[in-house]
Amino acid sequence: MLPVAQLYVRDVPLLSPPGESEGDLLQVLWCPFDHPEHPATALFWRTAATITDIVDVPPEPPAMQFSFYLPEPCRLAPERVIEYPNYLELSKELQEELADWSRWQAAGPALDSSYEVAPQELYMDMLSLSAGWKTGGWTRWGLTDPTPRVCSACGTEAVPLLTIATTEWDADGSWEPEEDRAKPVPLPPGTPPANFTGIVIAGGYDLQSHICPVSPGHPHIELIQ
Numbered sequence: 001m002l003p004v005a006q007l008y009v010r011d012v013p014l015l016s017p018p019g020e021s022e023g024d025l026l027q028v029l030w031c032p033f034d035h036p037e038h039p040a041t042a043l044f045w046r047t048a049a050t051i052t053d054i055v056d057v058p059p060e061p062p063a064m065q066f067s068f069y070l071p072e073p074c075r076l077a078p079e080r081v082i083e084y085p086n087y088l089e090l091s092k093e094l095q096e097e098l099a100d101w102s103r104w105q106a107a108g109p110a111l112d113s114s115y116e117v118a119p120q121e122l123y124m125d126m127l128s129l130s131a132g133w134k135t136g137g138w139t140r141w142g143l144t145d146p147t148p149r150v151c152s153a154c155g156t157e158a159v160p161l162l163t164i165a166t167t168e169w170d171a172d173g174s175w176e177p178e179e180d181r182a183k184p185v186p187l188p189p190g191t192p193p194a195n196f197t198g199i200v201i202a203g204g205y206d207l208q209s210h211i212c213p214v215s216p217g218h219p220h221i222e223l224i225q
Contacts (some may be wrong), residue, residue: 001029001031001042001061002029002069003027003028003058004029004164005027006028007028007136007141008025009024009025009074012078014080015135015136018212018213018214018216019213019218023045024046025046025047025048025214028042029042031068032066034065035204038202038207039069041207041223043211045072045211056158068096070115071198071199072196072198078211079177083137085138086124086130086146087134089139095120098123099118101115104108104119123172125170131170131174132169132194133162133163133164135163136161142205143205143224143225148222150217151212153215154214156214159224160208160210161210161211162208162209166206167192169193169217170193192204201224203225207222207223207224208223209222211224
Protein backbone atom coordinates (compact mmCIF):
# COMPACT_ATOMS: atom_id res chain seq x y z
CA MET A 1 0.00 0.00 0.00
CA LEU A 2 1.16 3.52 -0.80
CA PRO A 3 0.45 6.66 1.30
CA VAL A 4 -1.80 9.04 -0.62
CA ALA A 5 -2.94 11.63 1.92
CA GLN A 6 -2.46 12.50 5.59
CA LEU A 7 -4.88 15.02 7.06
CA TYR A 8 -5.04 16.42 10.59
CA VAL A 9 -8.29 17.67 12.05
CA ARG A 10 -6.40 20.70 13.39
CA ASP A 11 -5.70 21.73 9.77
CA VAL A 12 -9.10 20.73 8.36
CA PRO A 13 -11.63 21.59 11.11
CA LEU A 14 -14.64 20.18 9.24
CA LEU A 15 -12.92 16.81 8.97
CA SER A 16 -14.29 14.55 11.66
CA PRO A 17 -14.15 10.77 12.19
CA PRO A 18 -17.43 8.82 12.01
CA GLY A 19 -19.27 7.43 15.02
CA GLU A 20 -17.63 7.68 18.44
CA SER A 21 -14.06 7.60 17.16
CA GLU A 22 -11.71 10.13 18.77
CA GLY A 23 -9.18 10.03 15.95
CA ASP A 24 -7.74 13.36 14.85
CA LEU A 25 -5.65 12.09 11.95
CA LEU A 26 -6.86 10.54 8.70
CA GLN A 27 -4.39 8.47 6.71
CA VAL A 28 -5.32 7.29 3.21
CA LEU A 29 -3.40 4.55 1.45
CA TRP A 30 -3.96 2.71 -1.82
CA CYS A 31 -2.76 -0.32 -3.70
CA PRO A 32 -0.98 0.90 -6.88
CA PHE A 33 -2.85 -1.54 -9.12
CA ASP A 34 -6.28 -1.32 -10.74
CA HIS A 35 -9.10 -3.02 -8.80
CA PRO A 36 -10.42 -3.27 -11.52
CA GLU A 37 -10.36 0.29 -12.88
CA HIS A 38 -8.56 2.30 -10.20
CA PRO A 39 -6.41 1.82 -7.08
CA ALA A 40 -8.24 0.39 -4.07
CA THR A 41 -8.03 2.69 -1.04
CA ALA A 42 -7.77 2.03 2.69
CA LEU A 43 -8.78 4.61 5.34
CA PHE A 44 -7.26 4.80 8.82
CA TRP A 45 -8.36 7.12 11.63
CA ARG A 46 -5.60 7.53 14.23
CA THR A 47 -4.77 9.65 17.26
CA ALA A 48 -1.78 11.82 16.42
CA ALA A 49 -0.52 12.00 20.02
CA THR A 50 0.00 8.23 20.13
CA ILE A 51 2.21 8.12 17.03
CA THR A 52 5.90 8.13 17.90
CA ASP A 53 7.58 6.09 15.16
CA ILE A 54 7.48 8.53 12.24
CA VAL A 55 8.91 7.68 8.82
CA ASP A 56 10.45 10.68 7.05
CA VAL A 57 10.37 9.16 3.56
CA PRO A 58 7.72 6.52 2.84
CA PRO A 59 9.20 3.43 1.15
CA GLU A 60 8.29 2.83 -2.48
CA PRO A 61 6.56 -0.44 -3.34
CA PRO A 62 8.53 -3.22 -5.06
CA ALA A 63 6.04 -3.10 -7.95
CA MET A 64 3.15 -0.99 -9.23
CA GLN A 65 0.99 -1.04 -12.31
CA PHE A 66 1.63 2.56 -13.41
CA SER A 67 4.20 5.15 -12.36
CA PHE A 68 1.40 7.73 -12.01
CA TYR A 69 0.03 5.75 -9.07
CA LEU A 70 3.03 6.95 -7.04
CA PRO A 71 2.10 10.47 -5.83
CA GLU A 72 4.63 13.26 -5.87
CA PRO A 73 5.12 14.60 -2.30
CA CYS A 74 3.04 17.75 -1.81
CA ARG A 75 2.27 20.00 1.12
CA LEU A 76 -1.37 20.94 1.46
CA ALA A 77 -2.67 24.45 2.03
CA PRO A 78 -6.31 23.85 3.06
CA GLU A 79 -8.80 26.53 2.06
CA ARG A 80 -12.45 26.57 3.05
CA VAL A 81 -14.82 27.22 0.15
CA ILE A 82 -18.58 27.20 -0.29
CA GLU A 83 -20.02 24.96 -2.98
CA TYR A 84 -23.47 23.80 -4.02
CA PRO A 85 -25.01 20.49 -5.12
CA ASN A 86 -24.51 19.11 -8.58
CA TYR A 87 -27.16 20.36 -11.02
CA LEU A 88 -28.54 16.82 -11.31
CA GLU A 89 -29.27 16.72 -7.55
CA LEU A 90 -31.40 19.88 -7.59
CA SER A 91 -35.17 19.92 -7.68
CA LYS A 92 -36.94 20.34 -11.01
CA GLU A 93 -38.00 23.86 -9.97
CA LEU A 94 -34.41 24.96 -9.25
CA GLN A 95 -33.19 23.46 -12.51
CA GLU A 96 -35.80 25.50 -14.40
CA GLU A 97 -34.74 28.69 -12.59
CA LEU A 98 -31.08 28.09 -13.46
CA ALA A 99 -32.05 27.62 -17.12
CA ASP A 100 -33.72 31.06 -17.15
CA TRP A 101 -31.17 33.48 -18.65
CA SER A 102 -33.07 36.55 -17.47
CA ARG A 103 -32.32 35.64 -13.85
CA TRP A 104 -28.60 35.57 -14.58
CA GLN A 105 -28.61 38.97 -16.28
CA ALA A 106 -28.88 40.64 -12.89
CA ALA A 107 -25.13 39.98 -12.60
CA GLY A 108 -24.57 42.80 -15.09
CA PRO A 109 -21.65 43.18 -17.54
CA ALA A 110 -19.52 40.64 -15.67
CA LEU A 111 -21.81 37.88 -16.95
CA ASP A 112 -20.28 35.60 -19.60
CA SER A 113 -22.77 35.88 -22.47
CA SER A 114 -21.51 32.65 -24.07
CA TYR A 115 -23.67 30.80 -21.53
CA GLU A 116 -26.91 32.36 -22.83
CA VAL A 117 -27.81 29.24 -24.85
CA ALA A 118 -27.41 27.01 -21.77
CA PRO A 119 -27.41 29.11 -18.57
CA GLN A 120 -27.41 26.03 -16.32
CA GLU A 121 -23.88 25.25 -17.52
CA LEU A 122 -22.68 28.48 -15.92
CA TYR A 123 -23.84 27.10 -12.58
CA MET A 124 -22.17 23.75 -13.25
CA ASP A 125 -18.87 25.21 -14.49
CA MET A 126 -18.34 28.11 -12.11
CA LEU A 127 -20.56 27.95 -9.04
CA SER A 128 -21.59 24.52 -7.89
CA LEU A 129 -18.67 22.13 -7.24
CA SER A 130 -15.09 23.10 -6.48
CA ALA A 131 -12.33 21.44 -8.45
CA GLY A 132 -9.31 19.56 -7.11
CA TRP A 133 -8.74 17.57 -3.94
CA LYS A 134 -11.24 18.25 -1.19
CA THR A 135 -12.72 16.89 2.02
CA GLY A 136 -16.46 16.83 2.51
CA GLY A 137 -18.56 18.97 0.22
CA TRP A 138 -20.91 17.64 -2.43
CA THR A 139 -20.48 14.62 -4.66
CA ARG A 140 -19.25 15.22 -8.20
CA TRP A 141 -21.26 13.55 -10.93
CA GLY A 142 -20.62 13.40 -14.65
CA LEU A 143 -19.94 9.88 -15.80
CA THR A 144 -23.25 8.78 -14.30
CA ASP A 145 -26.40 10.34 -12.90
CA PRO A 146 -26.63 10.54 -9.09
CA THR A 147 -27.07 7.13 -7.47
CA PRO A 148 -27.71 6.17 -3.83
CA ARG A 149 -24.61 5.57 -1.71
CA VAL A 150 -25.69 3.30 1.13
CA CYS A 151 -23.48 1.62 3.74
CA SER A 152 -23.42 -2.11 3.04
CA ALA A 153 -23.11 -2.86 6.78
CA CYS A 154 -26.02 -0.88 8.23
CA GLY A 155 -27.93 0.77 5.40
CA THR A 156 -27.12 4.35 6.48
CA GLU A 157 -26.57 6.88 3.72
CA ALA A 158 -22.84 7.39 3.18
CA VAL A 159 -21.38 10.92 3.12
CA PRO A 160 -18.48 12.37 1.10
CA LEU A 161 -15.15 12.18 2.92
CA LEU A 162 -12.32 12.78 0.48
CA THR A 163 -12.00 13.48 -3.23
CA ILE A 164 -8.68 12.51 -4.83
CA ALA A 165 -8.43 14.51 -8.04
CA THR A 166 -6.17 14.17 -11.04
CA THR A 167 -5.87 17.96 -11.34
CA GLU A 168 -6.39 20.83 -8.92
CA TRP A 169 -8.45 22.90 -11.32
CA ASP A 170 -9.86 22.80 -14.83
CA ALA A 171 -7.83 23.53 -17.95
CA ASP A 172 -9.66 26.86 -18.37
CA GLY A 173 -8.46 27.96 -14.93
CA SER A 174 -11.80 27.93 -13.14
CA TRP A 175 -11.34 27.53 -9.37
CA GLU A 176 -7.64 28.39 -9.68
CA PRO A 177 -6.52 30.46 -6.64
CA GLU A 178 -5.47 34.03 -7.39
CA GLU A 179 -2.02 33.51 -5.91
CA ASP A 180 -1.38 30.60 -8.28
CA ARG A 181 -2.42 32.69 -11.25
CA ALA A 182 0.03 35.39 -10.24
CA LYS A 183 2.89 32.95 -9.66
CA PRO A 184 2.29 29.65 -11.50
CA VAL A 185 4.05 26.54 -10.21
CA PRO A 186 6.24 25.03 -12.99
CA LEU A 187 5.41 21.48 -14.00
CA PRO A 188 7.35 18.97 -16.14
CA PRO A 189 6.62 19.11 -19.90
CA GLY A 190 3.56 17.10 -20.91
CA THR A 191 1.99 17.28 -17.44
CA PRO A 192 -1.73 18.14 -17.38
CA PRO A 193 -2.51 21.61 -15.96
CA ALA A 194 -2.45 21.70 -12.15
CA ASN A 195 -1.45 18.03 -11.90
CA PHE A 196 0.87 18.67 -8.95
CA THR A 197 0.66 15.19 -7.41
CA GLY A 198 1.47 13.48 -10.72
CA ILE A 199 -1.32 10.94 -10.30
CA VAL A 200 -3.90 10.07 -12.96
CA ILE A 201 -7.22 8.51 -11.97
CA ALA A 202 -9.09 6.51 -14.64
CA GLY A 203 -7.68 8.60 -17.47
CA GLY A 204 -8.17 11.96 -15.74
CA TYR A 205 -11.18 11.66 -13.44
CA ASP A 206 -11.59 11.81 -9.64
CA LEU A 207 -11.76 9.07 -7.02
CA GLN A 208 -14.28 9.95 -4.30
CA SER A 209 -14.49 8.17 -0.95
CA HIS A 210 -17.81 8.10 0.91
CA ILE A 211 -18.00 6.81 4.48
CA CYS A 212 -20.70 5.61 6.81
CA PRO A 213 -21.26 8.25 9.54
CA VAL A 214 -22.10 5.53 12.07
CA SER A 215 -18.78 3.70 12.42
CA PRO A 216 -15.21 3.92 11.07
CA GLY A 217 -15.24 0.13 10.92
CA HIS A 218 -17.90 0.02 8.24
CA PRO A 219 -16.67 -0.32 4.63
CA HIS A 220 -16.35 2.86 2.61
CA ILE A 221 -17.60 3.45 -0.92
CA GLU A 222 -15.37 4.39 -3.85
CA LEU A 223 -16.81 6.38 -6.72
CA ILE A 224 -15.17 7.44 -10.00
CA GLN A 225 -16.61 10.58 -11.59
